[in-house]
Amino acid sequence: MTNAPDAKQIMAAIRGSWPPSALTQLGPFDLPAETQGTRRATSARLRAEATVAAADIQAVEQARPGTIFGTIDGVEDAAAEVLANQGYRAGGISDLMAGPVAPLLGDLPRVSGFAHWPPLEICGTLWDAHGNDATRRAPMYRAAAPRTVILMRAEDRAAGALYVGVQDRLAVLHLVVTLPRMRGKGVGLLALRHAANWAAANGADQLVLPVEADNTAALALYAKGGLVRRGGYRYWSKA
Numbered sequence: 001m002t003n004a005p006d007a008k009q010i011m012a013a014i015r016g017s018w019p020p021s022a023l024t025q026l027g028p029f030d031l032p033a034e035t036q037g038t039r040r041a042t043s044a045r046l047r048a049e050a051t052v053a054a055a056d057i058q059a060v061e062q063a064r065p066g067t068i069f070g071t072i073d074g075v076e077d078a079a080a081e082v083l084a085n086q087g088y089r090a091g092g093i094s095d096l097m098a099g100p101v102a103p104l105l106g107d108l109p110r111v112s113g114f115a116h117w118p119p120l121e122i123c124g125t126l127w128d129a130h131g132n133d134a135t136r137r138a139p140m141y142r143a144a145a146p147r148t149v150i151l152m153r154a155e156d157r158a159a160g161a162l163y164v165g166v167q168d169r170l171a172v173l174h175l176v177v178t179l180p181r182m183r184g185k186g187v188g189l190l191a192l193r194h195a196a197n198w199a200a201a202n203g204a205d206q207l208v209l210p211v212e213a214d215n216t217a218a219l220a221l222y223a224k225g226g227l228v229r230r231g232g233y234r235y236w237s238k239a
């Protein structure tokens with residue numbers, strides 16, 4: 001995929017690289033088996049080309065009270081309207097970002113980052129400390145190869161970590177964390193370059209990821225790395 005992916009393609013890659021243990025079909029929705037974890041791991045997702053009625057949403061609510069729904073802007077707007085009319089509100093918006101791998105390729109500073117699988121214990125420690133415990137991390141172990149974890153290093157110590165999985169030539173970034181004391185030192189951009197080098201070696205030509213729309217610092221970093229917004233994804237829950 002040499003052209004920039006659209007929002008639908010990005011969400012398909014995000015889901016493929018962050019899979020549930022199982023999906024159950026209920027009307028036009030697929031429900032992940034997980035009820036704990038990240039919103040993208042637990043939220044109901046609309047099946048391709050499906051249409052939604054109020055009764056479909058009510059059926060999901062009866063089967064699994066408190067379910068969060070997700071919709072892709074511009075693709076699933078009709079479903080979003082039905083959700084809004086049923087008293088659901090968008091409780092979070094993610095920007096779906098994408099950018100080419102090629103401009104980020106090149107030699108990297110020695111021992112600045114290490115791609116490896118399975119994750120080293122220190123990566124788990126970093127994620128634990130920043131709100132991503134083992135339950136929230138479980139989907140990456142279910143993803144098909146190629147996949148990797150990159151441990152970032154600066155000033156002779158761990159500086160951050162991220163997980164990358166490839167789906168349909170898209171390298172999807174998850175669990176991106178830079179330690180607070182290492183921010184503003186170029187670690188984030190260097191992490192994108194490490195991810196790009198690994199992605200290119202594993203058949204991907206685009207980096208993609210979801211990022212909270214109000215995370216201005218992260219958005220600035222990804223813009224510096226050449227990623228642009230290709231769409232939005234909304235999480236809907238009862239007001």
